[in-house]
Amino acid sequence: VQVTESGGGTAQAGGSLRLSCVVSGYTYKKYCMAWFRQPPGKEREGVAAILTDGTARYADSVQGRFTVSKGNANNTLYLQMSALKPEATALFYCIADFCCGGEDGSLPALLGLGSRGQGTQVTVSS
Numbered sequence: 001v002q003v004t005e006s007g008g009g010t011a012q013a014g015g016s017l018r019l020s021c022v023v024s025g026y027t028y029k030k031y032c033m034a035w036f037r038q039p040p041g042k043e044r045e046g047v048a049a050i051l052t053d054g055t056a057r058y059a060d061s062v063q064g065r066f067t068v069s070k071g072n073a074n075n076t077l078y079l080q081m082s083a084l085k086p087e088a089t090a091l092f093y094c095i096a097d098f099c100c101g102g103e104d105g106s107l108p109a110l111l112g113l114g115s116r117g118q119g120t121q122v123t124v125s126s
Helices: none
Strands: 002-006 009-012 017-024 032-038 045-050 056-058 066-070 076-081 090-097 120-125
Touching: 002 090, 017 032, 017 090, 017 120, 032 076, 045 066, 045 076, 056 066
Parallel strands: 009 120
Antiparallel strands: 002 017, 017 076, 032 045, 032 090, 045 056, 066 076, 090 120
């Protein structure tokens, strides 16, 4: 399984960017697909995910500004980011994995059995 992200770049605060992720090779139908990010010098954090039932989940910090969606082929994941803030500067990467939780509206936990991409850099200038 290969995961490839694209669409990163530089944006001004308040601007928008759209990230794309393509998963190739065999993928389980019960995989969740999620976006994570790792800011410089900080721990990885979840951003958004789509559960196996097709519903979306978001981190509180991006709720209302970011939208996660799947493509028609079901192996493509998008992240539309609007009203970007400088603290969004990070390496964003996509993960396809088994997951659990999320029934309460929170981000699901990934089981670490899937695949992730190399990431795409997002830089937001103030």
